[in-house]
Amino acid sequence: MSLLHPPSHLTPAQALALSQRAPALLKGLPSSVGKSALESLALPIESPEVWMSYENLLVSCLRTGDLESAHECIRRLVQRFGxxxxxxxxxxxxxxxxxxxxxxxxxxxxxxxxxxxxxxxxxxxxxxxxxxxxxxxxxxxxxxxxxxxxxxxxxxxxxxxxxxxxxxxxxxxxxxxxxxxxxxxxxxxxNAWNVHARLGEVEYMAASTSAGGSDAATQKYAAESLKRFCRSIELCDDYLRGFYGLKLVTSFVLKNSGKWPKLKDANNTAEDFALPDTATVQRLAQLATEKLSEIVRRYTAKEAHWSGYDEAEIAAARELLAGEAAAVVR
Missing domain, CATH: 1.25.40.10 (Tetratricopeptide repeat domain)
Structure with a gap:
């Protein structure tokens, strides 16, 4: 586990394991700086990674309640930077x-x-x-x-x-x-595919919570959500969250599009994104299903280069696919 890995991305177990190693890690990191150029030559070579390591270790120690190690990290950072x-x-x-x-x-x-x-x-x-x-x-x-x-x-x-x-x-x-x-x-x-997906999620929430689900605002939010998820997976081929969102929004559109009136051109601006035809939405839904199935299958089989997904997101994808399969059987 690298000290350069952002601490916010660590699981509680990983943060605990890192903080338990804090005393040993602190012994291995430079703890002082030279007061003169000559004195600095005798000290270990300093790099930005060293001080990033201190920050990340500090945050992990605070997450697990190791205030003693956290204070030592702060002491060294203050000694170096003031x-x-x-x-x-x-x-x-x-x-x-x-x-x-x-x-x-x-x-x-x-x-x-x-x-x-x-x-x-x-x-x-x-x-x-x-x-x-x-x-x-x-x-x-x-x-x-x-x-x-x-x-x-x-x-x-x-x-x-x-x-x-x-x-x-x-x-x-x-x-x-x-x-x-x-x-x-x-x-x-x-080009931040995760932000495109996050925006798609917010727009999907806005569409799915709109009163009645039949007004123009709902249709516009659904169309924008579809666009954002498509852009997300365009930028990142195997982005689980993007395909998961695409599956949700295409299902929502296919279920509700019959209720929505066709928007007149006068109500749209040049920046608005119109919903594609039903056949296109169905193809996108199929693509999302196939890709989610592939990701879940390869992750479960522990194939090389397919292990970097979050376990909770894999579980959610598996549940979504299972729910769809059950609906088809009924």
């Missing part, structure tokens, strides 16, 4: 949040420390992001949205902030706003 480095300040805040352990008074104190830092320098992006994350954990949604909007006012090309804003809107059922925020992410990262 305690006024923006990123180090955010990591220090992360440690204080973990130590607060859902104590409301302690969390409020951490929040105030973030506000104090931003009062001196409101362009500190890592602190802005930690503040938003803390506000969300404290269920202060309106303040979290305001914080993200403030961040995007001076950093409009921050795709991570746009994605976070989309997630906050989605939690509140504000689909149109979530779609807008994810479209901004795609402006910045047009």
């Amino acid at each position: 305690d006024e480095n923006d990123r180090v300040m955010a990591l220090q805040g992360l440690v204080r949040e973990a130590e607060a352990d859902d104590d409301k008074k302690a969390l409020e104190a951490v929040l105030k420390s973030y506000d104090d830092i931003l009062a001196k320098d409101d362009t500190n992006v890592p602190i802005h992001k930690r503040r938003v994350a803390l506000l969300r954990s404290m269920e202060k949604t309106a303040e979290a949205v305001a914080g993200l909007v403030a961040l995007l006012d001076f950093s409009p090309t921050d795709s991570e902030a746009w994605a976070e804003l989309a997630d906050v809107y989605l939690e509140q059922g504000l689909y149109a706003q979530a779609v807008y925020a994810l479209e901004e992410v795609l402006v910045l990262a047009p």
Whole structure:
């Protein structure tokens, strides 16, 4: 398990295994920097990967409650970069949040420390992001949205902030706003197949929760969702989430398209995507079924190069296929 692997992608078991190795790993990582150029020559060669390893180890230790190792990681980062480095300040805040352990008074104190830092320098992006994350954990949604909007006012090309804003809107059922925020992410990262799929998921949710399922808005969301999933699998041939979403939205369209009135051209803009004909949607549904079946089969058989999928996503795909097979038998 590499220390360069993003810690948020690790399973709880992997994070625990990594944090249990923390004392040994810390012994093997450089722990100091030279005070002069001559002294630095006697120390191990420094690289960005070393400090990325410290960050990732820090997060894994916090996930598992190993505060002693987390503090050692912070100590070395402060020694190297100083305690006024923006990123180090955010990591220090992360440690204080973990130590607060859902104590409301302690969390409020951490929040105030973030506000104090931003009062001196409101362009500190890592602190802005930690503040938003803390506000969300404290269920202060309106303040979290305001914080993200403030961040995007001076950093409009921050795709991570746009994605976070989309997630906050989605939690509140504000689909149109979530779609807008994810479209901004795609402006910045047009070939991000996972973002195309995420946008497809949001648009599918918007379509499937529309009242009655027969209005023009439902049809438009379904059409856009279909387009996004198609683009996702175009960019990544074996993307399970893209094919899963394509299967869901094609089933939804085939089930409901008979209820939908044909949209007049006057109601469409040049940017609108019209639903393809039924035969095309059926072919797309068949493609999604075949590809999901292949992925599940090859993953289950433990074939080489087919083991990188998430077990939960494989289980969901298997359940979706089984449900369809049962419906056909009936």
